[in-house]
Amino acid sequence: MIPLAAQVGGHPGVQTTEDGSLLLKPAVPLEIEFYQRVVSESGLVHLRPFVPKFFGTLRLEGKVETTEIDEPLVTDEGVLKVTPIDGSLVLENLVHGFTKPSVIDIKLGTIFYEDSATPEKRARMEKAALETTSFETGVRLTGFQVYTNDSPDPILTRKEYGNSIKSSQLSEGIARFFPVSSPSTPSAGLPRHLLLPILRSLREDVAEIRETLEGVDMRMIGGSLLIVYESDWTRAEEAVKLYELENDSEEMEAENDVEITAGEDNDGEDEDIEDEDEEEDLPVPPYTVKLIDFAHTRLMPGHGPDQGVLMGIGTLLKLLDGRIQEVDKMT
Ligand code: ADP
Ligand code: MN
Structure with a gap:
């Protein structure tokens, strides 16, 4: 476990996994409850894109307690990606992958x-x-x-x-x-x-x-x-x-219009699959x-x-x- 290098505020003690992808924050019940409800309640679905991905909480040593998780906490080889710390919230590290x-x-x-x-x-x-x-x-x-x-x-x-x-x-x-x-x-x-x-x-x-x-x-x-x-x-x-961030906001809108029109020919399902692939790539x-x-x-x-x-x-x-x-x- 490594202290988060890019921590700019709050209480010390936010840590990341060695590969930097996950963040571990000392968990308090209200915060756990909030994330659990955001991933499980349909009424809160619109919030999901605007909060870090939630992977669950770590409780007892060696045991991962997850609710609905976005991604398994174990690698393909079955190795736990994180060292369990009692009572931590496991979140996406938003800084991961950035160079500076x-x-x-x-x-x-x-x-x-x-x-x-x-x-x-x-x-x-x-x-x-x-x-x-x-x-x-x-x-x-x-x-x-x-x-x-x-x-x-x-x-x-x-x-x-x-x-x-x-x-x-x-x-x-x-x-x-x-x-x-x-x-x-x-x-x-x-x-x-x-x-x-x-x-x-x-x-x-x-x-x-x-x-x-x-x-x-x-x-x-x-x-x-x-x-x-x-x-x-x-x-x-x-x-x-x-x-494809455009320099000019009007250009941006114009391009979006074109994309929406062009997309109407496809059926919705294909589009969704394409979107997911894109996100991964x-x-x-x-x-x-x-x-x-x-x-x-x-x-x-x-x-x-x-x-x-x-x-x-x-x-x-x-x-x-x-x-x-x-x-x-x-x-
Ligand atoms: P506190 O209750 O101590 O204020 P925060 O959740 O605000 O805890 O986290 C403290 C700091 O840790 C933030 O200012 C930010 O720099 C960093 N941080 C928190 N969550 C994330 C995250 N998901 N990804 C990257 N950095 C984070
Ligand atoms: Mn804070």
Whole structure:
């Protein structure tokens, strides 16, 4: 077991398997329950693409307790892929396969205590939200790491930065996480022609996450969006091409239209099989964005969506739009 190198926030203790594909996080009952319900309840099917794959929990030494799993925990040779640690949640490691993963943990929401919290805890958490960007905007930059093109190690920005900035400085923070190569700072970040399609496609995914969460009755306390993108120029270039990310959003829509029309001739079944094959063959994408950290998330039918989380995602959409415009204007 190896500590997760790309851990940018939260409590220490997140580990990965030796091959880096799986993540082991100390499990708490609420988080286990959340993942179990997401994989088993049809009403939560829309959330599945936006959370890490769940492989089950590890309980007693040597014994793997799985619920519905995406993939066996044993290799073809019957060897257990992970060393069991008592009481761990086994998840997909979202950073796996990236050469230079730039990673940000963005904490969502405005309320960081549960209904059962003592008045003291409630007051403390309200103060923390008020003193940071959380209360006003529903987001806080918990921590991030960014690779430049000329260094083998990432630059880490710790939570103190996100805790100290004003709401008006969030756009600066986002610009720091998505630096762009320019004539004066050639190795600062990805070149514009790669960063732009990544930002545009990411923005659409975040919009989809918002639409999905509008239909889920939950209270997500202390949860985050984890964004990962490839900062290695060569691999980013390959991945952007393979995933056919277009540089211009209008072009993207036009192409999608053509694809949908062309696809109508096939019957649906073939298409599904094709899609699955594609997914298996395709290497790691140029970026990924998922909701993480459900240690204090409760599904609450009848209570409506989490408004603080929705506000945070709205803030992030505006920040991404702003960054897209800035980068777009550069030549
Ligand atoms: P905590 O309850 O300690 O905040 P999190 O679930 O937020 O735990 O995880 C802490 C950190 O670990 C995150 O900020 C992120 O850097 C990393 N992390 C968590 N889940 C994943 C994942 N599925 N893939 C990659 N990194 C992850
Ligand atoms: Mn966290």
